[in-house]
Amino acid sequence: MRTKTFVILCCLSFITFWIAGCATTDRSEKSRVKWTPQGTVIWDNEFEFLPPPKEWSILTVEAGGEFGFGFMRVDKGAFPSQSTFVYDEEPFGYALNFEKRQEEYFKRYLWTTAMTLDMKVLEKKKVTVVGGEGLAIVAEGKDPVKKEKVKSKVVFGKRGERVVSWYLTQWRPLDGTYDDSAFQVFDTFWGSYKYLKKSFYETL
C-alpha cells in the first residue's frame, strides 16, 4: 500500500510540474512590448492596450498553451491568493455565437486547475469590446476539498468571425476576501483593447 501511495504521489508531482512548465512570468519581456506616447502598450505589433500597474508580472505561454499572454499578481493573504488575467485567442468551446459558446466554455473552464470546482454564474451582461458586441460573465467557484475558491470574470468578444476571450481569475482560501481592484485593472485591460492587424483566420 505504501508503495502504491508513493507511485501515485510521484505521478501527481510530475503532472503538476508539467502544467507549471507551460507558463512563465517575466515583467521584462521587452522584445514583445512597445510603449506608446499615450501610455498604452503594443504587444507583438498585434494588440494595443492599457497595461496594468507595475506590480503585475507578464505571463506568457512558451508553446501550445491555453492562452496567449496575460498578467499576474501575488495578492496578500494565505495560499492560493493571487490574481491572473489573460487574453485568449482560442477559448474553450466551438460556437461562433456567445450564448452557446459560454455554455461550452464553462464545461471546461479551469478544468486543468481544479476539477472539483463548482462554478456558478453570478452575473451575465452584454458589453462592447473592441468596438463590437461582447458578453461579460462573472462566476465563482468553490472547492471544499482543497478549501479554495475563485472569482472570475470572462469577457467574450469577436476577432473576425471567431470568438476570443479575456478572463481574470482571483484565487483565495475558502475564508479569504476578494479584492475588487484587480477586477478594475482587468476591466481597463480589455476595455482598452485594440487589434492592430488581422488575425490568421481573417487572412485565410
Added chain:
Amino acid sequence: MEGHQRNLYLYDRFNTRVAGVSVDDVTTLKYWAKSMDVTFPLLSNVTGFLGYFFGVPPSPEIKGYPVFDRRTVIIDKAGIIRYVKDGTPDYKDILLFLKKLNQEGGKP
C-alpha cells in the same frame, strides 16, 4: 480534437471532412464525444489496425498494447495521402494546407 471541432466551419469551406481515430472502444468514445461536444466521426481502432495501416509508430510507453503516437494525415479526393505530421496537430498549418489543396482543385 478540440481544435478540429473549433475549425469545422473552416474545414467545410475547404471541402474537408475530419475523422478522429482512437484505440478506445465505441462506448468510451461516445461518452467522450458527448462530454466534449465533439460532433465529427470518431473511429474506434481497438485492434490498432488503422495505426499500423498509416504507419504510425507505436507509443514506446505502453508495450504489448496497440497505442500509437499522434499523427495527422490529410487524404485528397483521389485517396492519395498528401500530408503527414506527427505530434500535436498544428491547426494553422493544417488550414493553410487545406486552403492550398482546395485552390488546386484537389479537394480533400
